[in-house]
Amino acid sequence: MTVRHVEQVMGTVFSIVADDGAGLPAAVSRLHEIDAKFSTYRADSPVSRMARGEAVDRDPEIAEVLRRCAEVEADTDGAFSAYPAGRLDPSGWVKGWAIEEVDRLLTAAGSRNHLIVGGGDVQARGEAELGRPWTVGITDPLHSDRYAVLVNGRDFAIATSGTAERGAHIIDPATAEPATGFASVTLIGTRIAHTDAYATAVFAMGPERGLEWVEERPGFEAYAVLPDGGTVETAGFARFLAG
């Protein structure tokens, strides 16, 4: 029995479709728990307090997230950082990781096919229905009433970084300047936490370096829309194209 759920949390909307909703209550409360701990919008969250330099009880989960952020920072030669503007903000990892937590809890409770969308980042598990892969539309950053492209897949993750809605908001940690080389860049991988964090990093790297960086990463593909409307994709992206 397919269930659908929409939850407003972490400053965005999570949309969950699952073939078995047994894990849904646990997943939803997990999202709120992560938000309470990691929110940079809630002044009283441990992460906000840490960002202000206050002493906070040691929390193994926060330590783990900061470790992951540091790994991604090293992977990306500094194009991703938990300190994007000099201030602690691990959101670039946390949202994707929260989606993975939903995936884990749904799976543990028996769901084999589900799609979790958190603020435009997607983790797909199994398939939409017997014999039909999940189909995800990538918003055209220059025409938000259109899709740039549709992708199909089973057990995949997809994340898009761009300027369409929020302007040039992704700061390249290397230069401390907003990155403007892409209108948007979409990464496809297998798990959304890395896929999302890498999408942010690739956006900061810009097209020339970013696309090459993705080509060198097994398991990841990229599709980009440039500010002039041109598009570029990695060599293996086409196998995800729908239709």
Place this chain on the structure above:
Amino acid sequence: MRRAIVTGTATVSGVVLLLGLKPHSDTPLASKGTANNFTINQSDAAGNQPSAPSSSGASGSSGTSPQSGSAPSTSSPPSSAPSSAKSSAKSSAPSSAPAAPKSSAPAPAATTKTVTGDAAVTRYGPVQLAVTFNGKKITQIQVLEYPTETGRDQEINSYAIPQLNQQAMSAQSANIDGVSGATYTSQGYQQSLQSAIDKAGA
């Protein structure tokens, strides 16, 4: 109560709708009084029109019409590819809403009903939708209420809400399960929409 009516013609399923409701400080929840009425009518790219209501009581119609070839198909030449990227610079920039015209989708016999979603409270003000279903298919979305407290609200919403409708509807007609985009959220729109879908049992 400020009201705005935005209508769209088409269809939706469990998409995440992405909307640039950008935060601005000092926006109190919507207050009453000012009228702000406008109507936007649109059809989706497929030219789908709501099926004429037929009154059979059948309720088991499928949620999406059978379609084939609904992937985007127009293409445009790549205009500039990063020079050193080893990536294939192959263009794949279909850009029209991927709702291919369908030829002869049989209209399932179904009843038409309109369900008002819960008013979702957002930090910008309440958002409330009325959703018209023909069977399980959404044929119209009306935005009964949305934040219009400031000029910025109006600017954002007059732009964003029609697009949300468009996106919602084209998504269903193309059988899209989710949307990836670099965006803010749909917040109230999605919430109210989902509650209407839940109430309709669609």
